[in-house]
Amino acid sequence: MKPLAVVTGATGYIGGRLVPELLDAGFAVRCLARDPDRLRDYPWADRVERVRGDVLKPQTLGPALADGDVAFYLIHSLATGAGFEQTEEIAARSFASAAKEAGIGRIVYLGGMAPEGTPPAELSAHLRSRLRVGRVLRDSGVPTVELRAAVVIGSGSASFEMLRYLTERLPVMITPRWVRTRIQPIAVRDVLRYLVGAATASSEAVGSGGVYDIGGPDILDYRAMMLRYAQVAGLPRRLIIPVPVLTTGLSSHWVGAVTPVPASIARPLVESLRHEVVCRDRSIRDLVPDPPEGLIGFDEAVRLARTRVQEANVTTRWSSASVRGAPSDPLPTDPSWAGGSLYRDIRQTEVDIPPERVWRAVEAIGGETGWYSFPLAWAARGWLDRMVGGIGLRRGRRDPHSLRLGDTLDFWRVEAITRGSLLRLRAEMKLPGLAWLEMRVEATADGRTRYSQRALFYPHGLFGHVYWWAVAPFHAVVFGGMMRNLLRHAAEDEDQREE
The missing domain is CATH 3.40.50.720 (NAD(P)-binding Rossmann-like Domain)
Known part of the structure; x- marks a missing residue:
C-alpha cells in the first residue's frame, strides 16, 4: 500500500x-x-x-x-x-x-x-x-x-x-x-x-x-x-x-x-x-x-x-x-437573491460561426488578448483599481489559451467553467458590491450558434447603487462592443483556418 x-x-x-x-x-x-x-x-x-x-x-x-x-x-x-x-x-x-x-x-x-x-x-x-x-x-x-x-x-x-x-x-x-x-x-x-x-x-x-x-x-x-x-x-x-x-x-x-x-x-x-x-x-x-x-x-x-x-x-x-470572495457570498444562480437587488446587463445573438470557434474566442479573453472592447476604458478601470489598493489589470493570465477553475484573469477569477459552453468570472477589483461576467455558447436547433453574455452586479449599500447607475451609460460601448468584437475575432479565426 x-x-x-x-x-x-x-x-x-x-x-x-x-x-x-x-x-x-x-x-x-x-x-x-x-x-x-x-x-x-x-x-x-x-x-x-x-x-x-x-x-x-x-x-x-x-x-x-x-x-x-x-x-x-x-x-x-x-x-x-x-x-x-x-x-x-x-x-x-x-x-x-x-x-x-x-x-x-x-x-x-x-x-x-x-x-x-x-x-x-x-x-x-x-x-x-x-x-x-x-x-x-x-x-x-x-x-x-x-x-x-x-x-x-x-x-x-x-x-x-x-x-x-x-x-x-x-x-x-x-x-x-x-x-x-x-x-x-x-x-x-x-x-x-x-x-x-x-x-x-x-x-x-x-x-x-x-x-x-x-x-x-x-x-x-x-x-x-x-x-x-x-x-x-x-x-x-x-x-x-x-x-x-x-x-x-x-x-x-x-x-x-x-x-x-x-x-x-x-x-x-x-x-x-x-x-x-x-x-x-x-x-x-x-x-x-x-x-x-x-x-x-x-x-x-x-x-x-x-x-x-x-x-x-x-x-x-x-x-x-488569493481569493477575496467569501464562500457565503451569493452566486448568480441563487434564487431571488434572498430579496436583494441584482443589476443585469444581458446581451444575446445568434451567428453562423461554429460553437468551438466562438468558445475559443471566449476562453482567450483577457491578458494579452484584452477584453475585445474599449481598451482605454478597461485600462482606466485597472489604473483606478491600483490607485485605491486593488489588483488592477496586470495579473494577466496563467495560460494564453486555456483557463481552469480558480484561475486569475486580470482583475477577475474563474468561478465556473464548463469547457465549450460556460465561462463565469467573479470580479476581484475594488467595488462597492459583487460583480460577475458570464459568457455562454450553445448550438441552436437550426445549426447556428447562440452567444449569451451577462454582466451582473449585487450592490452593497447606497454607494453600490450609485456606482451601477454611474457606469451604466458606458455599458453599450463596453459590453456591447465586447460581444461584437469577440464574435468578429471568432469569425476571423475561422476564416484564417479555412485559408
Missing part, C-alpha cells in the same frame, strides 16, 4: 506543484481544500483524493487527515489586515491538534527564513507569523520538519514576477536601500525536491523533527539579482541607484505600480527583504542530500523560469491562492 500524503494549500503556488512530485515519488495524495472543486481542472486531479476541509473549522480536519502518513502544511496568508497573525496561529493550532489525534506520522512545513540574531519584535508581521506557525507545529508532538526559504525563483512566483518586471521595465531604477541586502534565493525545483525529501527521509533521520534553512548555491543582494536577470535575459545593463528615502510602504507602492504584484501583496515581500536572509548552516544535507549535479544556481533558475513563461507553460501562479 502506498504511503498517504495529505496536502493543504494545493490550490496555491507551491502546493499545486508539489502534488505531482509526490505522485511521482510513489505517494497516494489527498488534497484538503475549502473548495475541492477548484482542483477539478488540474492535470493531476483524477489521480488524487479531494476532500473538503478548513483549518479554521477543526471538525472538518479529522476525516481529511485520517490514515495519513505525512501532512504538508502549506497555508500562508498575504493579508495585511489586523488580526491575521492570530488567525494564522489559530489555524496552525487547529491543524496540529487534528494531526496529533489522527496519528499523522510527520508534518512538513514550508516557512520563511529568519535573519540571525534579530528580535521577533523587529521582524515583519508576516515573517514573525511564519516563525510562530512553525513553532506551533513543532510543539504538536508530531515530528515536524520545518523548511525555511527566502526568495523562491520560479515561473509564476510572486518573487520572480516582481524581479522580472522591475528588471525588464526599468532600464534605470532609483531603488530602496534594501537592494543591498544579501539574500540566498532558491529555485522552485529545489524547494519541491526538499519537500519531497523531507517526506521520504527515514524516521531515524527525522527524529522528533527540526528546523532547516534551504537556499540555492548563490548569495546575492537584490541589486545583483536584477543585474544578473538582465544578463540572462539579454537586456542592456541596468543602472540601479539606491536611495535611503524609500520606506517599506513607498517601496510596495512602487513595486505595485511597475509589476503585476499589487502593493498589498508586494508589502510583505518587500518587508522580507529588509533583513539579511542567508542559510546559517547546511544541515539539511543530512536529511536531504544534494543531487549529484548540485543545486540549481540563480542564473539557471531564471533561465528555467523565463523558458516556462515564454512557452506559456506556467503550471501555478502566486495569484492562484
